[in-house]
Amino acid sequence: MTEASTPAPDDGRVEVTIDGRVTRAPRGQLVLDAAAAVGVHIPIYCAHPKMDPVAVCRMCLVQVEKMPKLQPACATYVSEGMVVQTQTVPVAKAREGVLEFLLLNHPLDCPVCDRGGECDLQDFTLRYGPETSRMPITDKVHFDKAVPLSDKIELDQERCILCWRCTRYYEEITGEKEIVLQERGVHTSVATFDSRPLRSAFQGNLPEICPVGALTHRQYRFVARPWDLQRARSVCPECSYGCNINIDSREYEVKRFASRDNPLVDDMWLCDRGRYSAPRWNRTDRVRRPVVRAQGGDQEVSAQNAVREAGRRLREVRDQHGANAIGVIGSVECTNEEAWLLQRLAREAIGTTHLDHQLDPFPGLSPEEHALGIAEIEDCSAVVVLGARPEQQAPVLTLRLFKAQRKRGTAVHRLPVDVDGATLRGITGGRLVGVIADEVDRPQAAHVAQLLAGGNTEVRRLTVTRGVNGRGCKDLGLLPNLLPGYRPAPGAGRCGTEILEATGAGQVRALVIMGSHPWAAAAGVLLTGALNAADLVVAIETQPGPVAQAATVLIPGHTHVEKAGTVTNLEGRVQRIRQALPPATTVPTELRVLSMLAAELGCERWPAETVAVDREVSATLPAYAVAGNGGRTRWPVPVP
């Protein structure tokens, strides 16, 4: 037992008392964060968890013992023995005073404001603000109400409370410096320099960091009230980076994608490509009913009958031409559960070696390829980005690189893919060096990593995979050459392109296609030729297209926002997506359909629910025990 009088060992923490709650807060922590840690809420406008303090709004003033004036909690650091009060009369008076000032020239727009209902100014006014206005005159300072800052963002200058978050966002998060403050005093307003339109690829974050309704999405302007929205926690479907999002929908339509902070992945920022892709999930041209095409014409059937027919016809092909006359192609939009069942269907129920989820061949995987985690970029002394592709494919990567550069002094080298050895030798290594490359540049990345390694330098690679779940499809063996867990597959399987070629040449007689739209356009005439030549096409499709049109048995599929499951991002993080919209079809989920089809092919009792499939995946692949928990899976791991 330690005596009370002996000083506590220096654990990098200091004792702070906030509203009577004693806590040991890490040295260098802001009072604001220390208070939040003990459950004391302090209202803020200018402070932002991802940005440096500026202390301009004065909303967070608190009483600190031995300090004559109230101190801004957002810019005051904890110190040993500090006593903070947030519930005293002077603090309450200061909050009320600041709110009165902020509301002085704020328009009474709440009933028509996009932000109404999720507005900090509204919320804090209700909690801490004055009841009425004391301004004896109605003459507020007026500004422009609808200033287009770009084709994506519209600014209401009157609603702005000048918290500096947008200007700091451009300085500290993207480094682009596109927004400025103009004029001074009460006439200060936010604008772009010289009224030039914003060009950033990350503008969509602005309305989200705006504490009021000043910066608005043009796509979402006057579209919905926050309290009418239904929210589903999901993952952005646009690329393999795996940014966490909230899908906000109303009346069977996705209204917007909102960010959901995951410090390990997106750090709460989304790119415009991902965020503004939301309306594409509201397409009305969908495959809605199962169809069986026979000589006598198309026939709408029940899902059970469609699956039964598909099973019967697949058995016929297998009996006549052998199992390898059937090719199976999924897509990068399959969830892990779908990919798992689809590869089981191909290998176990059908017995074919021809299965893939993409067109191009995928020659193996080396353990180093996915070693670097997104958040670990900040720990690197230097990062080499090969070519423009990684940042084109996964734009939010740019923000992480800038953060590492700004906060941790990471040297970011953007080099051509065919970079020469002399340039690489010029990069002074540190303890940890990152190499980031696109999936197609993996051989070059391996070469670069080899050149950079040596001495005390550890090189870790990060590979940008394609599609929301390209990584998961590979991990789970939806590949001709690899079994789940990257074990080599027996037999000579054909990749996507080869399956289509072989179909066109008559070697493959039947195709099972699930979600062709990510690759259909790239396959072009190859696909048309294959569809024409095939005896049988069983397709699970969401949208009309060449595959849906040619399918012998067509079963409606579910889109990213209509299904639940897990997807794996480029660093191997397994994250859960949840159903945001009711499906456009009454057909059961793909998992159920695959399991029914397997039963038709003689494999009974397959799992058909997400959780059950997850359990099966984790049991087979311990690395996937993190499934759905947001943890990272790493390869290779010993497979029992």
Place this chain on the structure above:
Amino acid sequence: MAEYKLLTKDIGVEGLQTLPVYERRGGYQALRAALRDRTPDEIVEQVKISGLRGRGGAGFPTGTKWSFLPRDVFPRYLCINADESEPGCFKDRYLIDENPHQLIEGIVIAAYALQVKHAFLYIRGEYHDQRLLLERCVEEARAAGYIGERILGSDFGCDVIVHGGAGAYICGEETALIDSLEGFRGQPRLKPPFPAVKGLYGKPTVVNNVETLSNLPHILSRGGEWFKAIGTERSTGTRVWCCSGHIERPGCYEMELGRPIRELFEEHCGGMWRGRSLKAFQPGGGSMQVLLPDHLDLPLDMDAVMRAGSSLGAGAMMFMDETTCLVNVSMRLVDFYHHESCGKCAPCREGTYFESQLMHRLEAGVATLDELDTLKDICANMDGKCFCPLGDTATWFVMSAYRHFRHEFEAHCGAGGCPVAREHRPLPAGAAR
């Protein structure tokens, strides 16, 4: 007690603004001696001993400020604050106009003491003529070897850069001055880090006022102990007082600290004009609290005036006669702060606007007594809540005027006009009231 004139001693000598005349009057001897005989640390020590306090308004001991610089971080910078924008304040302009080389000598001494290679003289935009004069004097001094590499054959080199501001009051605040100097919007920075640790271009920086640095040649030539003997114990030396308002002889007068304000008022300023009587006066410039005739016997001592509820600030003295309406003066000052608020923090940006609206209603005689309470309350909501002291001071004069002349404020409520003006400035016959 001897009458001391230091900074203004030579003023009036023909051609003092030129180098030869300044040198003939003993100019640059202090710098020469300092470079030859003293180490930088010895100079800092002398300044500390002298008890010199900053003349820009806050009155912080100069030597202490200098000693906050981290010892081994270079480069460091010296900024000279000539952004004199306080209402009623014009001493820096006077010192620059009349004796520019005294300032330049002070700058180079300070630069040597602090081991600074670049000193930036930030002068407010409106002081156009003074900027040209300083630029000419810097060139003169450079040609004579007082500025540049190897000054006077020593190992020390320093450049002085004259930079004109764009005329913003806020740029007199040291961190806003630094922001402006770096080419940004002139707005105060978050402290800490203080400029002494992280200032101009992220390096240790000292910001000193024109008058403060003009004292250095005198301290150095005669020693810190000698300087310390002038004035009071905690307010040493002399100060140049900018006297304005309803007095017979407005102007700048140098006086030892510690002498009564009455002496300044009666002997130098010649008392009230036209035989009128003193109603109130404001020491320290537009920011500071109003004082009453009773306070004339206060000594010119920073602490004593502070105890009386005001401050000597930047050394301005504004005297008001009995025809002055304190509501009107408050309104004019509030308008100034409303106009000059930089807009960074909410209480100052919106509060000065609110204050100004209310003061205009009050002066026009249309405000109610409730609005007077509102005025008082918003001042309380601003004072101590703003980002920088400039927002806080926007309330000080109004609040002190309200405290001392409450009847006058209340008389304005619903009066339909200014009652003081009605009494003292009668309208021409026949004009409607």
